Amino acid sequence: MAVVTELIKEEETGALSFGNYELETKTKQDGFIYNGDSYKIKTFNEITKLEKNGTFVYESVPGTAVHGFMANASKVMFSVEGDKDAQITLELEPETEYKVHIDDIYVGKMKTNLGGKLNLSVELAEKDSTAVVIEKQ
DSSP states (O other): OOOOTTSEEEOTTSOEEEOOTTOSSOEEEEEEEETTEEEEEEEETTEEEEEETTEEEEEEESOOEEEEEEEOSSEEEEEEEOSSOEEEEEEOOTTOEEEEEETTEEEEEEEOOTTOEEEEEEOOTTSSOEEEEEEEO
């Protein structure tokens, strides 16, 4: 895997890939249409942020590259890579419990806050990519 030079794209599988943690300056793309929704990506080495129809979806600090991002009402899955460990925030259902798997290892249950935010940390510095799966309880 590698950074997404187009900033955001639809994969042959129908999943989204986005983000470029190698950029030195903030770069953004707005109006990317995917499954009838409009996406906006902001990315560079300090942060990667994805919005759907003006609503928060994903953020990582520092910036990351995300591959195979797929989300529905009960599950979010993607692979993430970066040159440093990252803090990832996702917007899910408010006050809902989710099972979290990182690299096929069950790391426990996490509950979103009132705003639906779920925060997790991933170790990226030593790996090519890390698989993340979050399933609603």
